[in-house]
Amino acid sequence: MTNLGAENELEIIRRILAGEKQLFHELIRPCERPVYFMLMGILKNETEAEDAAQDTFIKAYRNLHLFRGDAQFRTWVVSIARNEALGRLRKLDSRREDSLDPGSYTGSDEPAGDFTPAILTSWREIPVETVVREELAVLLREAIAELPEIYRNVVLLRDIEEMDIRQTAAALDITEGAVKVRLHRARALLQKSLAPKLKGFAPQRRVWFGRRT
Amino acid sequence: MRIDCKHVWEHISAYIDGEVDPSLRAEIDRHLETCEICSAVLDSTRNVVVLIADERVFELPAGMSERLHKRLDEEMNTEPPNPDHSTS
Numbered sequence: 001m002t003n004l005g006a007e008n009e010l011e012i013i014r015r016i017l018a019g020e021k022q023l024f025h026e027l028i029r030p031c032e033r034p035v036y037f038m039l040m041g042i043l044k045n046e047t048e049a050e051d052a053a054q055d056t057f058i059k060a061y062r063n064l065h066l067f068r069g070d071a072q073f074r075t076w077v078v079s080i081a082r083n084e085a086l087g088r089l090r091k092l093d094s095r096r097e098d099s100l101d102p103g104s105y106t107g108s109d110e111p112a113g114d115f116t117p118a119i120l121t122s123w124r125e126i127p128v129e130t131v132v133r134e135e136l137a138v139l140l141r142e143a144i145a146e147l148p149e150i151y152r153n154v155v156l157l158r159d160i161e162e163m164d165i166r167q168t169a170a171a172l173d174i175t176e177g178a179v180k181v182r183l184h185r186a187r188a189l190l191q192k193s194l195a196p197k198l199k200g201f202a203p204q205r206r207v208w209f210g211r212r213t
Numbered sequence: 214m215r216i217d218c219k220h221v222w223e224h225i226s227a228y229i230d231g232e233v234d235p236s237l238r239a240e241i242d243r244h245l246e247t248c249e250i251c252s253a254v255l256d257s258t259r260n261v262v263v264l265i266a267d268e269r270v271f272e273l274p275a276g277m278s279e280r281l282h283k284r285l286d287e288e289m290n291t292e293p294p295n296p297d298h299s300t301s
Contacts, residue, residue, distance in 0.1 A: 021289045025282055036273055050277055054284050137270045159262050160271055184226035187258055195257040
C-alpha cells in the first residue's frame with residue numbers, strides 16, 4: 001500500500017492549495033480503504049458508507065487549508081470520516097449514541113467479560129495463500145462485524161489498515177492506553193470466535209510469518 | 214516467580230506487537246517453552262492478526278474509487294480547495 005512520506009504529504013498539500021487541484025486525487029488514495037471501512041463499520045450499509053466516503057473526502061478537500069501537519073493526513077481524514085459517520089447515525093438513530101460515545105472512555109467502563117481464549121493445542125499456523133479462499137474471508141469479515149463498535153474501530157485501523165498506536169488514538173480521539181486495551185480485547189475476542197472455525201483451514205505443515213513489531 | 218497462563222494471556226496482544234518490556238518478554242518466552250496451551254493461543258491469535266491484515270479480506274466495492282474520484286472532479290471544477298484564501 002502506498003503511503004506518502006510526511007514531507008511529501010505537506011508539499012503536495014501546499015501545491016494543491018496553490019492551485020494544482022488534481023494532486024488531491026493522489027493524496028487521498030492511501031486513505032480510501034481506512035475511510036470506507038471505518039464508515040462501513042459504523043453505518044453497516046454499503047450505499048450509505050460510500051455516500052459518506054464521498055462527503056468525507058469533499059469535506060477534506062474544502063478544509064484542506066485547515067490541515068496543520070501535526071498528524072498524518074490519513075489520520076486527519078479518518079477522524080473526519082468518523083465524525084461524518086457518527087453525525088449520520090445520530091440522524092438515523094439517536095438511540096445508538098450511548099454505545100458510540102468514545103469520549104467517555106476511562107478504562108473502567110469496559111465490560112468485565114470472559115476473555116479466556118479458545119484452547120486448541122492442535123491448532124497451528126495457516127498459510128497466507130488460503131486467505132484467497134472466499135470462505136475464510138467471509139469468516140474473518142463476520143467475526144470483525146460482530147465485535148462491539150469500540151473494539152472493531154481499533155482493529156480496523158490498527159490491524160487491518162496497519163496504522164500505529166499513536167495514529168489510531170488520534171483518529172479515534174482516544175488515549176494510546178485505550179487503544180492498547182481495546183486492541184487486546186478485540187484480538188482476544190477474535191481469537192475466541194475464529195480459532196475453532198479456522199481449525200478446518202489448518203495445513204499439514206507449520207508455516208511462520210513475519211509480523212511488524 | 215513463574216508467571217501463569219492467565220498472566221500470559223493478558224499480555225498476548227502487546228507481546229505480538231513487541232511492546233512488552235524485555236524482562237516480561239523473557240518470562241513469557243520461558244513459559245511458552247513448556248506450555249503447549251499458551252503456545253497454541255499465541256499462534257492462533259497471531260494468525261488472526263496476520264489473516265485480517267490481508268488486503269483481500271477487506272476489499273472496496275467495485276467501482277467505488279472511480280465514482281469517488283469522478284465526484285471529486287466535479288467538486289474541484291466548481292470549488293477551489295481553499296475558498297477563504299483564494300486571493301493569497
